[in-house]
Amino acid sequence: xxxxxxxxxxxxxxxxxxxxxxxxxxxxxxxxxxxxxxxxxxxxxxxxxxxxxxxxxxxxxxxxxxxxxxxxxxxxxxxxxxxxxxxxxxxxxxxxxxxxxxxxxxxxxxxxxxxxxxxxxxxxxxxxxxxxxxxxxxxxxxxxxxxxxxxxxxxxxxxxxxxxxxxxxxxxxxxxxxxxxxxxxxx
Amino acid sequence: xxxxxxxxxxxxxxxxxxxxxxxxxxxxxxxxxxxxxxxxxxxxxxxxxxxxxxxxxxxxxxxxxxxxxxxxxxxxxxxxxxxxxxxxxxxxxxxxxxxxxxxxxxxxxxxxxxxxxxxxxxxxxxxxxxxxxxxxxxxxxxxxxxxxxxxxxxxxxxxxxxxxxxxxxxxxxxxxxxxxxxxxxxxxxxxxxxxxxxxxxxxxxxxxxxxxxxxxxxxxxxxxxxxxxxxxxxxxxxxxxxxxxxxxxxxxxxxxxxxxxxxxxxxxxxxxxxxxxxxxxxxxxxxxxxxxxxxxxxxxxxxxxxxxxxxxxxxxxxxxxx
Numbered sequence: 155x156x157x158x159x160x161x162x163x164x165x166x167x168x169x170x171x172x173x174x175x176x177x178x179x180x181x182x183x184x185x186x187x188x189x190x191x192x193x194x195x196x197x198x199x200x201x202x203x204x205x206x207x208x209x210x211x212x213x214x215x216x217x218x219x220x221x222x223x224x225x226x227x228x229x230x231x232x233x234x235x236x237x238x239x240x241x242x243x244x245x246x247x248x249x250x251x252x253x254x255x256x257x258x259x260x261x262x263x264x265x266x267x268x269x270x271x272x273x274x275x276x277x278x279x280x281x282x283x284x285x286x287x288x289x290x291x292x293x294x295x296x297x298x299x300x301x302x303x304x305x306x307x308x309x310x311x312x313x314x315x316x317x318x319x320x321x322x323x324x325x326x327x328x329x330x331x332x333x334x335x336x337x338x339x340x341x
Numbered sequence: 342x343x344x345x346x347x348x349x350x351x352x353x354x355x356x357x358x359x360x361x362x363x364x365x366x367x368x369x370x371x372x373x374x375x376x377x378x379x380x381x382x383x384x385x386x387x388x389x390x391x392x393x394x395x396x397x398x399x400x401x402x403x404x405x406x407x408x409x410x411x412x413x414x415x416x417x418x419x420x421x422x423x424x425x426x427x428x429x430x431x432x433x434x435x436x437x438x439x440x441x442x443x444x445x446x447x448x449x450x451x452x453x454x455x456x457x458x459x460x461x462x463x464x465x466x467x468x469x470x471x472x473x474x475x476x477x478x479x480x481x482x483x484x485x486x487x488x489x490x491x492x493x494x495x496x497x498x499x500x501x502x503x504x505x506x507x508x509x510x511x512x513x514x515x516x517x518x519x520x521x522x523x524x525x526x527x528x529x530x531x532x533x534x535x536x537x538x539x540x541x542x543x544x545x546x547x548x549x550x551x552x553x554x555x556x557x558x559x560x561x562x563x564x565x566x567x568x569x570x571x572x573x574x575x576x577x578x579x580x581x582x583x584x585x586x587x588x589x590x591x592x593x594x595x596x597x598x599x600x601x602x603x604x605x606x607x608x609x610x611x612x613x614x615x616x617x618x619x620x621x622x623x624x625x626x627x628x629x630x631x632x633x634x635x636x637x638x639x640x641x642x643x644x645x646x647x648x649x650x651x652x653x654x655x656x657x658x659x660x661x662x663x
Contacts, residue, residue: 184536191439206515210521
């Protein structure tokens with residue numbers, strides 16, 4: 155991978171810090187008029203999601219991280235791993251429990267996900283922004299309530315639990331925003 | 342077709358009016374004190390030698406190397422040597438590789454010189470200017486050493502690089518990258534000043550920091566003695582560095598020696614080495630009257646006056662739209 159000078163750091167650049175891949179969020183130049191210039195960089199650890207701040211001497215070079223986002227189809231879960239296929243190359247990839255922690259409960263199969271690869275291995279799996287899933291269990295609602303206020307928990311076919319309006323019942327399909335985990339509409 | 346090119350000014354028109362009013366107030370301040378407004382070249386055959394300030398280079402007729410000034414200091418000192426008396430200038434200056442929330446590669450500087458003043462006298466006058474233009478209360482003064490002891494909890498004159506690194510970390514400033522592993526003491530001091538001490542300064546009232554380490558003298562006199570100090574000051578307000586001043590070095594051979602050291606430092610880290618200003622050295626040889634001088638960033642002054650957070654809000658067209 156090429157190296158990048160701190161002056162080239164901008165939001166979205168992927169770099170290696172302490173052997174972990176990071177995504178640059180913000181880069182602020184701090185410079186005393188007569189003194190050394192620094193770059194104060196906010197960045198997210200792509201493995202843990204944690205945001206940290208580090209200061210570099212301006213002009214210092216840092217190794218880039220070989221991180222790419224690839225669209226892949228979710229195939230199946232074998233009990234241990236989740237299997238994906240690159241729709242362009244037909245190459246298959248496996249992602250373990252840790253990686254799937256945030257996304258597994260939105261996937262039932264065949265969805266197109268964005269799989270972030272680091273050195274060719276899945277690092278993060280991002281489900282589609284919206285998924286349509288069936289409600290497998292929720293309390294019977296109150297008829298006539300269409301306001302959407304209040305709401306109740308509903309368990310979906312993938313195991314995810316979301317709050318839905320009272321008028322939505324078991325067996326219905328709903329559209330959910332996976333970024334916020336919120337109900338959007340009946341599908 | 343929608344026009345995708347952002348041609349509009351980034352500063353509001355009322356801000357540009359405030360800017361004009363502020364410049365008028367500054368000119369009134371100096372007119373009332375009989376300080377002469379001057380105008381010196383923005384383009385010179387010589388560049389700045391400072392390790393941490395980078396001149397833009399251009400060429401005349403594609404034959405002769407020229408440099409845009411990073412401050413009007415050298416030609417203004419030549420005017421002082423020619424007997425001009427007290428002078429000031431408001432001009433655009435240019436610094437390569439400086440862009441950010443508080444930086445634009447070209448910015449407006451107010452610089453003035455007072456023959457017969459030392460740094461203490463000039464701090465007094467700058468304080469009055471601030472009271473006049475920003476409506477501040479009288480400024481406080483802290484030595485560089487006391488500022489570090491108070492706000493960072495370490496002594497800039499005795500702490501090792503390792504101790505300064507621990508001190509930064511205790512304030513949540515963590516460094517990364519290979520260059521910081523070999524950084525010199527002055528780099529750690531700059532880190533603490535810009536990340537920890539500076540942001541804490543000038544919160545109640547403007548704060549002058551004075552008596553710098555001799556290694557950071559730049560063009561200031563160094564007061565000899567058991568504890569030598571550079572007669573340099575900076576002004577901070579609301580955590581922002583606003584001005585830098587010197588009880589000016591007048592000794593031509595000392596000035597030449599500092600230029601040579603600056604150049605060798607630039608060469609050592611692979612930076613370009615522009616020729617230094619022989620006109621200035623000739624003027625110092627002729628004789629610069631004892632004086633103090635200070636440079637103040639007008640854009641930042643307006644940012645603080647109007648309470649905005651980005652330099653683009655006080656400049657009609659910042660670099661990305663220039």
